[in-house]
Amino acid sequence: MEIGHLTYMANQIARNLAMQGEGAAVAATYQHLSDFWDPRMKAAILAGDRSGLDPIARAAVEKLAA
Amino acid sequence: MGYERQADFGTPEVLSETSISLTIDGRAVTVPAGTSVMRAAAEVDGQIPKLCATDNVAAFGSCRMCLVEVEGMRGTPASCTTPVMDGMVVHTQTPRLEKLRRGVMELYISDHPLDCLTCSANNDCELQDTAAQVGLRDVRYGYEGDNHLGLDTDISNPYFDFDPSKCIACSRCVRACDEVQGTLALTISGRGFASMVSAGQSGDDFLSSECVSCGACVQACPTATLQEKAVKEIGKPERAVITTCAYCGVGCTFRAEMRGEQLVRMVPWKDGKANRGHSCVKGRFAWGYANHQDRVTKPMIRDSIDEPWRVVSWEEALGYTASRLQDIKAKHGARALGGITSSRCTNEETFLVQKLIRAGFGSNNVDTCARVCHSPTGYGLSKTFGTSAGTQDFDSVMDSDVMLLIGANPTDGHPVFASRMKRRLRQGAKLIVIDPRRIDLVRSPHIEAEHHLPLQPGTNVAVLTAMAHVIVTEGLADEAFIKERCDWDEYQDWAQFVSEERHSPETLEPVTRVSADELRKAARLFATGGNGAIYYGLGVTEHSQGSSTVMSIANLAMVTGNIGRRGVGVNPLRGQNNVQGACDMGSFPHELPGYRHISGEAVRKQFEADWGVELDPEPGLRIPNMLDAAVDGSFRALYVQGEDILQSDPNTHHVAAGLKAMELVIVHDLFLNETANYAHVFLPGSTFLEKNGTFTNAERRIQMVRKVMEPANGLEDWEVTQALANAMGLGWTYTHPSEVMDEIARLTPTFAGVSFARLEAEGSLQWPVNDMAPNGSPIMHVDGFVRGKGKFMVTDYVPTDEKTGPRFPLLLTTGRILSQYNVGAQTRRTANTVWHPEDLLEMHPTDAENRGLKDGDWARLASRTGETTLRVTVTDRVAPGVVYTTFHHPATQANVVTTEFSDWATNCPEYKVTAVQILPSNGPTDWQEDYASWSEKSRRILTEAAE
């Protein structure tokens, strides 16, 4: 799965949830990824370069890694 | 069922709490106040002769055939226009009446060809029946006088003829067009003897008039004047079977009227609760695709998509498919396999396809075309209200005072419901339209929207938040409702957010291009105008903020207290006939039937126990992700039932690359569609006329689909899926779709009370049907939201990344038109093409002039993903800077230009916003020509067919 595209998707989710405030937005973004992303998509974003991720999306991905 | 005309009570049903008792021909009758004497008589099987009355239009009182005598009343009043009164004593058969009626009949017949024996309506004609009923024996006026007998028949409509020589000027057709359809295409011109029915203006015929070919006039006509061509060609039907239309989400029910194995006509069923006896051109007339020569009825296989197809037996096709699926699974794992269920197929078929994928393939890679249309509805409404469905039945609109219509064009997309809306609007309800385009409902005969907000495509959330801003800051919120029904703290957070100055209509005007003043007025009207109902379509969902828009809509309904009773609610107008059902049946990769997440252990265990297999607890891939993963090499086999993703999904080049990368593509369809160009296995499908099952319409109404003829391919679609499952060793033993429904009911709480037996008895049921709602649920969230408290969701406007610029300065938005349906696989194979032979590009006069384009010119439509050509129509329906087209024709392939941008929550593609450039062109692009020749090559079938 192309990491640029996955990064774009994760950022887009985070941006739309950002209004909830940082803590809630990270939790909601994490929940969204875990509820709707197929394992290979999760694996690819965990393994890929995270530098393109916005702060909320990055925190959510880190939570996914934990 | 044998053949009988549908019962006709003469005048419409009246709903009233007050009852009236009277006596008709010595029999006591009790009916609701306001009922006509004619209808009261019909309720007790009394047959008062009639010509100008029929029960789907208001009484007119012109023919004087239905005269009765009422004790204590002078004269002989017309029973169709006389309301019942308490204690009334009515006589319908007396020598005086008989004489009067015969006299009237004589007048009619003196200007009527006595052609009964050779007339196509013979034995199915109300005029003929009435003549017999009144005992007409001779006509004293002679036939020599002035008459209409020499008039020519208008055969311009492809489905029905108009033979004015048989017209009795009863005006039933005119009134049906006005009252039932709301198009007002017909008039009675002239007076007295000279009166004549005509379509449109003088010089028009039916085809060139405003007529939309709904068939209401044909159904209303008591003679052979307006009659289906098929009845003339095939003959009078001999039996009728009630079934459900397979086109749009309105879910009209029809009588399929048959002669032998041949379908003669589809006539809207008066008892159908979704359509109430009305229809549109597609369901009524456009079923000829079922026997079209392009239909493929034998299975075919090929090893590579460069080879021609080889016709094989079912056994060989299924054996080949199963073994290739198993090989791929063995080599690459279960998650390399997946499939797409169809919103065109029945609930039972859809359920079986997702079961095959989850339990047989072993992955959750199942998705459905709702991905590209209403997936944001599911997401948005379940977050806010707790269910993934609309809240009302269609009848509810008759209690609405204000309708807010967003991103939907019902007169084209949902025509039968649009006729109901128009009826309510003519009664005085108000309409607000939010749409970039001036759709027909903004202004049409007797209809004028109170406010049209022609927003810039992509700014739905901004407009709706601005409306919420007005409602909250002007103190118009229904706080009593909110306190009782919603989470008050969440409401306050949301109210604070929308009240910020940055959400005011004035601040947002430069972004939305909607006049702040007009928006304020619209918001005030919605909040204070009485029952407010919101109807929306794909102009809401097919955006990068589709899910946010659905949540904004839900917020707006809650803040104004417009949920939980008749006349209000949030109503997604579903595109396809069974898109609601396909979603209900577990067609999404993260959800089991009934919208329950696959990771939920308890639910998963229940399915595992029933199906005897272990299920993958992780969500699967969505369609766009499947295509990405295919290009990547981790997704290799796809079973597609009844969908044409190559034509319907965005960014055609990307879809093609994904399909091309797969090892095995199985297409199960009626035709070799565009997707089949990339397929290795073709399994022939059956039409809705050839199968049993159920569809669920946009009101959550589950209705029966009944087989009226044997499948041309030998098997119903559920049987094909079962045969494939069994070729893979699953050992399924369903003998009828009713058994599949029993399994659905067993495993899905909202369907617990549904069975074929109950559907047969009730006609239809609206889910949830369970212990709490044994007879179903026409209106949802009546005493509380399904999720408990209604949840206000903060939805921030995030502009799309699809931006115009110097290279692509215009915004393209897409939609559909009345006579065609979706990718057009069916409607293009019917005479409906007379109304829409090609996709056209609508463009504002200023934009056209700047590019030197005139009406009818060829233009090149280019975006950063691709280009195509089509012809231009210049119109101010679209605002400057916005262009519009449809996607019904593969020659245009409008989706070549749409992009991969999609809704943030569901990946529903952003069809409604693409930055494009348009320039003059001489004809099709190289790509269009290459594709046409490759597609022809890919459809080759080896002639030495094996059996």
Ligand code: SF4
């Ligand atoms: S329309 Fe009816 S009455 Fe007239 S010729 Fe035909 S069958 Fe006879």
Ligand code: SF4
């Ligand atoms: S077919 Fe429908 S739209 Fe056309 S004239 Fe008849 S009622 Fe009117």
Ligand code: SF4
């Ligand atoms: S066309 Fe038929 S419905 Fe219309 S006025 Fe003539 S007889 Fe009546």
Ligand code: FES
């Ligand atoms: S049916 Fe009553 S006047 Fe024609």
